[in-house]
Amino acid sequence: MDKNIDVTDNLMKKLSLHRLLISYILEKRRVTGFFLLTMLIFFIVCLLYQLDDIYSLLYAFFIWAFLALCFATYDFIKYTKKHRAIQIAFENIENMAELLPPSADGLEKLYHQTVDTLLGELRQLKSEVNIRDTDMSNYYTMWAHQIKIPIAAMRLLLQSIGEKPTQTDNIVHTASSVMEASNYRLLSEELFKIEHYVDMVLYYQRLDSITSDFLFKNYELHDIVKQALKKHKMFFINNGLSLNLEDFSCSVVTDSKWLLFVIGQLLSNALKYTQRGSISILHEMAEGKALLIIEDTGIGIRQEDLPRIFERGYTGYNGRLDKKSTGIGLYLCKQILKKLSHTLEVSSEVGSGTKVTIGFPETPEIFP
Numbered sequence: 001m002d003k004n005i006d007v008t009d010n011l012m013k014k015l016s017l018h019r020l021l022i023s024y025i026l027e028k029r030r031v032t033g034f035f036l037l038t039m040l041i042f043f044i045v046c047l048l049y050q051l052d053d054i055y056s057l058l059y060a061f062f063i064w065a066f067l068a069l070c071f072a073t074y075d076f077i078k079y080t081k082k083h084r085a086i087q088i089a090f091e092n093i094e095n096m097a098e099l100l101p102p103s104a105d106g107l108e109k110l111y112h113q114t115v116d117t118l119l120g121e122l123r124q125l126k127s128e129v130n131i132r133d134t135d136m137s138n139y140y141t142m143w144a145h146q147i148k149i150p151i152a153a154m155r156l157l158l159q160s161i162g163e164k165p166t167q168t169d170n171i172v173h174t175a176s177s178v179m180e181a182s183n184y185r186l187l188s189e190e191l192f193k194i195e196h197y198v199d200m201v202l203y204y205q206r207l208d209s210i211t212s213d214f215l216f217k218n219y220e221l222h223d224i225v226k227q228a229l230k231k232h233k234m235f236f237i238n239n240g241l242s243l244n245l246e247d248f249s250c251s252v253v254t255d256s257k258w259l260l261f262v263i264g265q266l267l268s269n270a271l272k273y274t275q276r277g278s279i280s281i282l283h284e285m286a287e288g289k290a291l292l293i294i295e296d297t298g299i300g301i302r303q304e305d306l307p308r309i310f311e312r313g314y315t316g317y318n319g320r321l322d323k324k325s326t327g328i329g330l331y332l333c334k335q336i337l338k339k340l341s342h343t344l345e346v347s348s349e350v351g352s353g354t355k356v357t358i359g360f361p362e363t364p365e366i367f368p
Contacts, residue, residue, distance in 0.1 A: 028072075081101075096115065140205050158191065199261065215257075216255060217253070219254055222250065225245070229267070239275075248282075270354070274299075275298070278296075291359055292360070301316065310330050312331040313327040343358065
């Protein structure tokens with residue numbers, strides 16, 4: 001195995017040297033052509049004047065050729081070293097100015113000055129972008145936390161209204177009381193959506209530094225699913241949808257907070273696009289993996305949209321019909337599960353519903 005690797009490395013070096021040699025010849029073609037032309041003129045002149053000492057001329061020519069070959073070899077070695085130094089410099093943009101080989105002439109000095117100027121502008125631009133991104137991230141994080149306060153107050157007010165005794169049993173409900181109950185349900189749903197969108201902002205802001213927030217443990221998958229369902233129970237009741245929750249026991253290594261958000265987002269999508277029928281949550285084992293399946297009887301996803309549903313900002317045909325889709329939900333789910341080392345697959349058929357599958361690897365023994 002090691003022998004094969006060494007042979008491959010030697011072959012790659014030979015190919016690289018071959019390319020460098022071709023590049024060197026092409027770069028020096030004018031100088032080489034000029035010298036060959038002068039030598040040709042020299043020999044033509046000698047032949048025209050019929051010089052007798054042709055052997056002396058050949059001897060001088062071979063000495064010249066040998067010296068020219070020695071110089072070309074030396075120059076090619078310098079060219080190779082400079083080429084590799086430039087490659088290393090371009091692989092390390094931040095320290096490019098220090099890693100570039102020294103200038104050999106005035107033209108190269110001008111190139112160095114241009115590179116220094118561009119690198120200075122690049123560093124300044126990066127600094128400005130980082131400051132702006134940090135300020136924006138801090139603002140959105142602060143905004144999300146601040147807006148949770150009035151949302152919590154609205155939730156408490158709605159709960160207090162819902163807990164008030166309406167009327168005694170002997171009083172007939174009027175049309176206005178029925179309307180008030182309907183408005184209460186609608187307000188509860190809209191408030192839940194606001195909370196959900198605020199959570200999406202927070203999770204989106206943390207996406208780049210998500211790994212620092214992970215706490216991996218062994219969790220019972222069924223318990224996390226039940227937590228997500230508890231948050232969405234009002235939508236099942238208000239929309240008249242039935243729930244088929246399989247009773248299963250499965251322990252997985254994950255981060256419960258981030259997985260709970262993903263399952264909640266997938267449930268939210270299923271509820272949004274399922275007008276009637278049911279939503280099923282199942283558990284399967286396949287090739288040593290635990291699979292959590294969320295299946296609905298909704299409108300489904302077009303086949304041409306399926307390959308792009310995990311792209312950021314892509315809403316597809318259903319999103320354009322709904323006019324409320326942001327194209328962020330499934331993107332977030334995919335990115336979070338990828339960082340959790342879980343898989344996410346979606347299959348769907350228009351008019352027959354959508355099936356979403358989360359795959360969990362085998363539980364390592366190192367986790368309690």
